[in-house]
Amino acid sequence: MRGVPTNSVDIVLCTAHDRQLAVLLVRDESKRARERWTLPWAPVAARDTLDHAAARDTLDHAAARVALRAAGARASWLAQAGAFADGSRHPGGAALSVAYVGVTRPRALGPSTGAHWFPAGDLPPMAPRHRAIIDAALAQLRERMDRAPVAFRLLGATFTLSELQAVYELLLGRRLHKASFRRALQGAFLVEPTDEWKSEGRGRPAQLFRYAPRRQRGGRGGRGGRGGVRFELLGG
Amino acid sequence: MRGVPTNSVDIVLCTAHDRQLAVLLVRDESKRARERWTLPWAPVAARDTLDHAAARDTLDHAAARVALRAAGARASWLAQAGAFADGSRHPGGAALSVAYVGVTRPRALGPSTGAHWFPAGDLPPMAPRHRAIIDAALAQLRERMDRAPVAFRLLGATFTLSELQAVYELLLGRRLHKASFRRALQGAFLVEPTDEWKSEGRGRPAQLFRYAPRRQRGGRGGRGGRGGVRFELLGG
DNA sequence: ATAATTAGTAGCTAACTGCAACTAATGTCA
DNA sequence: TGACATTAGTTGCAGTTAGCTACTAATTAT
Numbered sequence: 001m002r003g004v005p006t007n008s009v010d011i012v013l014c015t016a017h018d019r020q021l022a023v024l025l026v027r028d029e030s031k032r033a034r035e036r037w038t039l040p041w042a043p044v045a046a047r048d049t050l051d052h053a054a055a056r057d058t059l060d061h062a063a064a065r066v067a068l069r070a071a072g073a074r075a076s077w078l079a080q081a082g083a084f085a086d087g088s089r090h091p092g093g094a095a096l097s098v099a100y101v102g103v104t105r106p107r108a109l110g111p112s113t114g115a116h117w118f119p120a121g122d123l124p125p126m127a128p129r130h131r132a133i134i135d136a137a138l139a140q141l142r143e144r145m146d147r148a149p150v151a152f153r154l155l156g157a158t159f160t161l162s163e164l165q166a167v168y169e170l171l172l173g174r175r176l177h178k179a180s181f182r183r184a185l186q187g188a189f190l191v192e193p194t195d196e197w198k199s200e201g202r203g204r205p206a207q208l209f210r211y212a213p214r215r216q217r218g219g220r221g222g223r224g225g226r227g228g229v230r231f232e233l234l235g236g
Numbered sequence: 237m238r239g240v241p242t243n244s245v246d247i248v249l250c251t252a253h254d255r256q257l258a259v260l261l262v263r264d265e266s267k268r269a270r271e272r273w274t275l276p277w278a279p280v281a282a283r284d285t286l287d288h289a290a291a292r293d294t295l296d297h298a299a300a301r302v303a304l305r306a307a308g309a310r311a312s313w314l315a316q317a318g319a320f321a322d323g324s325r326h327p328g329g330a331a332l333s334v335a336y337v338g339v340t341r342p343r344a345l346g347p348s349t350g351a352h353w354f355p356a357g358d359l360p361p362m363a364p365r366h367r368a369i370i371d372a373a374l375a376q377l378r379e380r381m382d383r384a385p386v387a388f389r390l391l392g393a394t395f396t397l398s399e400l401q402a403v404y405e406l407l408l409g410r411r412l413h414k415a416s417f418r419r420a421l422q423g424a425f426l427v428e429p430t431d432e433w434k435s436e437g438r439g440r441p442a443q444l445f446r447y448a449p450r451r452q453r454g455g456r457g458g459r460g461g462r463g464g465v466r467f468e469l470l471g472g
Numbered sequence: 473a474t475a476a477t478t479a480g481t482a483g484c485t486a487a488c489t490g491c492a493a494c495t496a497a498t499g500t501c502a
Numbered sequence: 503t504g505a506c507a508t509t510a511g512t513t514g515c516a517g518t519t520a521g522c523t524a525c526t527a528a529t530t531a532t
Contacts, residue, residue, distance in 0.1 A: 007243065007332055044321070044332070057322045059332075083319040083334040085280070086293045096243055096280070096295075096332070098319040143383070146466040162479070168465060179481075180464050180520055187519090188467035203478025204528035213470060228416050228489060229404060230382040231424035232463075234449060398510070415512075416489055423488090439509025440497035464520060 008094035009062045010041040010130065012081065012101045012137035013071055014171075015117065016154055021170050022117035023134060024071055024104075025124070028091055029114075037124045038091040039133065040070035040115070044098070063100040070115050071104050076153035078102035079144065081137040084129055091127050101137035103154050142172055149190075152211040160198055160206035161185070189214040244330035245298045246277040246366065248317065248337045248373035249307055250407075251353065252390060257406050258353040259370060260307055260340075261360070264327055265350075273360045274327040275369065276306035276351070280334070299336040306351050307340050312389035314338035315380065317373040320365055327363050337373035339390050378408055385426075388447040396434055396442035397421070425450040 013024040025037040044062055059080065067075040081099040090097055109115050118124065120138060123131075145151060151167045165181050185191060191209040199205040249260040261273040280298050295316065303311040317335040326333055345351050354360065356374060359367075381387060387403045401417050421427060427445040435441040 059319060059321045080318050082316050083295060085295045085334075096334070098321075098332070147379070147469050149470050160479085172465075176465065177521055178479090179522085182480080183519080184464050184467050188470065190467055190470055199529070200478075202476080202530055204480080206479055228420050229408075229412065231420050231426055233383050234385050234424065234426055396510085413490055414510090415491085418511080419488080435498070436509075438499055438507080440511080442510055 006043040006045060006092075006094055008041045008043050008090060008092055008097045009059060009066055010039045010084075010090075010097045010099050010133055011063055011066050011070065011075075011078075012039060012099065012134050013067050013075060014101070014103050014120070014138075014141065015106045016167060016170055017106055017117045017119070019170075021120040021138075021173075023120050023123065024115055025118055025126075026070055026116075027114040030091065036091075037116075037118070037126055039126075039130050040066050041090075041092060041094075041097070042066045043092060043094065059098055059100075063098075063102075067100075067102055067104070070113075072109060072113065073104060073107060075102035075104050077148065077150050079140075079148070081133070081140045084133055084136075086129065086132070089127060090129050097129060097133065099133040099137055101141050103141075103150055105154060105156065145171055149211065149213075152190075155211075158194055158196065158208040158210050160208060161191075162206055164191075164209070242279040242281060242330055244277045244279050244326060244328055244333045245295060245302055246275045246320075246326075246333045246335050246369055247299055247302050247306065247311075247314075248275060248335065248370050249303050249311060250337070250339050250356070250374075250377065251342045252403060252406055253342055253353045253355070255406075257356040257374075257409075259356050259359065260351055261354055261362075262306055262352075263350040266327060272327075273352075273354070273362055275362075275366050276302050277326075277328060277330075277333070278302045278305075279328060279330060295334055295336075299334075299338075303336075303338055303340070306349075308345060308349065309340060309343060311338035311340045313384065313386050315376075315384070317369070317376045320369055320372075322365065322368070325363060326365050333365060333369065335369040335373055337377050339377075339386055341390060341392065381407055385447065385449075388426075391447075394430055394432065394444040394446050396444060397427075398442055400427075400445075 011024075015022050015024070024040060026040050028036040028038045042062060042065065044059070060078070063078055063080070064075065067078060078100055079102070081101040083096060083098050085096040109117070120134075123134065141150065145168070151164060151171060154167050154171075155163060161182060164185075165176055165178065168181070169176055190211065190213050192212045194208045194210055196208040197205040198208055247260075251258050251260070260276060262276050264272040264274045278298060278301070280295065296314070299314055299316075300311065303314060314336055315338070317337040319332060319334050321332040345353070356370075359370065377386065381404070387400060387407060390403050390407075391399060397418060400421075401412055401414065404417070405412055426447065426449050428448045430444045430446055432444040433441040434444055
């Protein structure tokens with residue numbers, strides 16, 4: 001916290017933890033912090049953005065660095081979630097915060113990194129701006145699930161269809177119908193079966209699949225946006 | 237342009253102009269500008285964000301002010317489209333730009349305001365960052381059409397269903413099927429008929445409707461997000 | 473063996489989309 | 503005046519898709 005206010009990049013990194021959607025928070029190290037947690041963040045100096053004219057996108061790279069440092073591993077998906085500059089003070093005093101939302105595969109955090117996974121529905125007290133960022137980031141995560149393969153990035157190279165459905169349900173926050181889910185998935189040519197099967201202890205073993213999107217058959221899909229208009233979401 | 241780099245708010249304001257989607261640009265007043273156009277923008281001083289703790293969202297208000305000044309009227313819809321800070325220089329030297337996308341009803345621009353509507357498909361040379369902002373803003377505009385009543389904001393208080401469909405086709409950049417469009421609209425309880433009719437010269441007069449969303453009947457819609465998962469958009 | 477549990481599939485119905493064809497109301501023009 | 507063009511608005515049909523219910527399949531627990 002120098003004299004000149006800086007911009008910051010703040011990350012809402014999500015994972016599946018203990019059958020719940022969890023967000024990564026780190027301990028707030030500033031003096032007046034009393035048992036507080038913050039999102040992982042880093043300042044973005046104005047200098048940086050002017051010096052490296054070659055950089056494809058300064059903000060994206062800064063976000064990737066912050067996520068890597070906080071979680072100990074690369075985020076497997078990361079996208080910008082917006083800029084926040086309302087009055088509520090930022091833990092680091094940043095004038096403006098660029099928020100990112102991402103996912104990373106569940107793994108153990110290194111000890112004493114000061115980071116911890118919190119269930120998204122049970123977060124500790126935080127700075128108002130960080131609370132707002134989390135709300136917006138989780139909302140955008142859900143909206144983007146049908147445009148980016150977020151769910152697949154939360155899984156390993158191979159997975160069962162039940163695992164995939166569980167991730168969708170976790171991220172969307174609602175139950176899905178098994179038969180419909182599989183029919184839609186099959187029709188989208190997104191996964192292909194492997195020769196391996198996975199037995200989880202109880203019940204029938206499940207076949208393992210891998211994410212292997214093939215170019216769409218002329219059907220509905222396609223980037224151009226076919227199909228009718230969806231008026232259903234325009235409540236008020 | 238003082239010594240300290242500032243942040244900026246840059247607006248991609250759209251309207252229907254001459255049967256085409258048009259973007260509002262203003263003349264670049266800076267010295268080394270040779271016949272160049274830029275998006276309407278304004279600096280956001282770091283001070284502002286710290287002083288007015290009461291302001292709901294500093295950035296949204298700044299964006300609304302910029303749009304009002306450039307177009308001479310309030311934007312009827314406005315949403316944040318992301319933060320941009322790649323190497324490409326900003327016309328005003330801003331280190332970081334927060335982009336907004338909005339729409340405003342077609343109207344005559346005041347004379348000699350330095351602003352002009354350009355067809356979205358035929359834009360003049362601009363700073364690379366502004367070009368990137370426009371691309372991202374128009375993409376987001378299309379994605380948000382089914383979550384926010386953007387099309388209705390481009391129309392007056394009453395409108396014919398053909399006018400509504402034309403706006404949808406303009407913003408989406410593709411043709412829609414008349415019967416399906418109307419059936420979906422009727423099923424969503426979004427508009428209600430008025431007693432007035434509008435005759436456009438040729439052809440049968442059209443009934444005027446007004447935007448009056450009623451709370452959804454138990455059907456598909458609802459904010460909670462019903463319906464199956466849309467895998468079709470996950471190409472690669 | 474039998475029950476419990478999980479995986480995976482099939483049939484039915486309801487809803488929705490696109491298509492084609494139709495009726496309705498107005499202006500244009502011979 | 504009457505045929506024609508133009509735009510509005512509706513209807514019936516076929517194909518597709520989603521959700522529901524119910525079923526079979528394969529494994530572990532008792």
